[in-house]
Amino acid sequence: PLKKYFFKPIDTMFNFSAEKGYELPMEEPEQRNVFFGVHPCDIHGLNILDLVFSGRYVDNYYFARRNNAAIIGLDCIPDEFCFCRSTGTDFVDSGFDLFLSDIDESYLVRVGTSLGDDMVKAAESLFHDIEKQDREKYKGKSIEKRKSFQIQIQLQDLPGIMDLEYDSPSGLFISWATPAASCPRVASRSDFIICC
Secondary structure: OOHHHHOOOOOOOOEEEOOOEEEOOOOOOOOOEEEEEEOHHHHHHHHHHHHHHOOOOOOHHHHHHHHOEEEEEEOOOOOOOOOHHHHOOOOOOOOOOEEEEEOOOOEEEEEOOHHHHHHHHHOHHHOOOOOHHHHHHHHHHHHHHHHHOOOOOOOOOHHHHHHHHOOOOOOOOHHHHHHHHHOOOEEEEOOEEEEO
16 A cells, blocks of 8 residues: 555654663655555545644654655546445545546546646646547546446444444454554444455
8 A cells, every 4th residue: 555655664763772862863865756546545545644644743754755755646447346436535636746537548637736737847748738528538437437336335334333343352443453554544344344
């Protein structure tokens, strides 16, 4: 999952020794990365991480990586196991620099940030203004995508199920540790765990 590049399981925040005391690690500039082909559900996961790590205790390590990354999203046609429509993550309107939607022989490109705008300006000859037929193709592809979802999961009872299972001897919540650490979106019921 994409989040493993931004939220590493181990980060050295400081060092301490009896001789030297407390020391901050050497500041190394974060490597710049481009993540291409990121699906809407993964971008939603990143948006949630952004909210979590920008709260009361800001995670500067996370944001150093996040601010040095370009996110280029790509619309997808769901496979038979995809359930992102049920979770409302099949469409995204923020959290990316550029977002590409396939409209047959070309792509409709949405710009999400000033970095995305700079990327478009740097390769201006590759782009043209959107035309009526582009809009029609995009609408058609969106309808096709909506009809492609085969799995519908009823999530309205999920909070109640989670409350009931919290103290369950089955250890359901302990078993969440691995999926929650490796998956941007996790859903669960008492009889199964869903991880995308």
